[in-house]
Amino acid sequence: MLETTFFYLFGGLAVFAALGVILSKNTMYSVMWLILCFFNASGLFFLLDAEFLGVILVLIYVGAVMVLFMFVVMMIEVNQAAKREGWLQYLPVGGMIALILFIELVAASTSGVFTTGDMAMTGHIGAEVNNTVEIGKVLYTKYLLGFEIAAIILLVALIGAIVLTLRERKDAKYQNISKQVNVRKEDRLTKVSM
């Protein structure tokens, strides 16, 4: 019973926060609503005994990704009025996506796959099964290739980002610490005979 209560709490808050993201006028508030939404999603993972996924969601999305979002939002000045303009222009595409998603969700929820009986069956396994270990076992054996490909893609993106933003500045002065430490008295002082 407690679990059902918490499910409705997390689920309801997640939906509410998601609405807040798109409805709030201030972009800073949108970012914060999104953070709340991630929190509730991670709460849902915890209810499913997937505490590894729940914590990773907070660690990656809330702890890292949203910080960068917030950085960007803080730096750029968003014109409140201009944001509202031209929403009619995007309405057909956006409305289409929304409609398709809605139909998909309704179809999925009425298909009988997610009936309450099946959901209850997949419930709790027991404290001796550690889902971090289980995920690790599957990830490094069955899905090793996919995992490695994802890692390579991330590495490429990382190097790409560095290459795009790195620029050598000729006028800037850099500190070379090993050079500083290795300096000897003879390098700096010369004896001049008068």
Add this chain to the structure above:
Amino acid sequence: MTWLDMVIQGGIWALEILAIVVPVALSVAYITYAERRIIGWIQVRQGCNRVGPFGLLQPLADGLKLFLKETIIPTNANKFLFVAAPVMALMPALLAFAVVPFGETTLFGLWETAHVMAIANLNVGVLYVMAISSLSIYGILMAGWASNSKYALIGAIRSTSQMISYEISMGFSIVCVLILSGSLGLTDIVHGQEGGLLHWYFIPLFPMFIVFFISGAAETNRSPFDLPEGEAELVAGFFVEYSGMWFATFSLAEYGAMILISLMTSIMFLGGWYPPFEFLGFIPGTVWLLAKAFFLVFVFIWFRATFPRYRYDQLMRLGWKVFLPWTMAWIAVVGFATYAGDLSENLSFISDAIGFYQPWR
């Protein structure tokens, strides 16, 4: 489960939370006192010694003073976020204590088996602490942005980039601990170090111990990495516009995070609640853990009295060019050592040596 059971369970949870939050708040108050006395001692002066015997009532006097001061909200500040920011900063600092195991107890023989003294004995405890402590960035960012002041904003941005940079090397040094302990649970990590000083992880992971502790100092914005506060150029960084209790809340969060880092270092590298030698086992484990943690808090204060502040580029250099390669190299070393025996028979002495710290394998 009836309603009565739920109420009783809720009451027990509330008591557990109070049993951790109240000591944390009290130790924060007295760490500020200890900091002033210790720095005074190091700098050959008195420190605060006027209020009460040896100045012991000074934290209370400070608290009262801050409580009575007016909270000033700057014009054009975002009022809601301005007020919410200190709370956002304090919340993660306290939340992370939920998984810290303070020792094992049988409650004077009442229970058959030893129970771990933690609110939640989560089996992903390390990740939880990392995730929650990374949230404290938001309090700082919001404070900087909502104050509508350039100094506060620059302080907030500095603080954030610093925390993001050092979180990485911190995470990698934790990975080394995880290779040895084979578990993400803080309790299992402590259990892996049972059996005296030689079993503690700081011996095989000495560089990681140093990296973790120094990154912790950077993560909590402690001196010599207190650039976000940089009085000389930024007045007081992100909380320049705050006064009274809201200002005190930021300090509470900072010192709370400092205690947390000290506890985590003791748990992961210094054997948690185990005594260094068997014959000292008559002292309760909790006392050992707190003693280790407070020694590390003393080291934090010692840092502050000893080292001048880093320059910003030096700070970034240390994080990215020194600590990050070190930690990655050490992961490779520990990982190789663990599986060296499988590669060739001649190398098995390496994995035997590291196996001393991996009794679960």
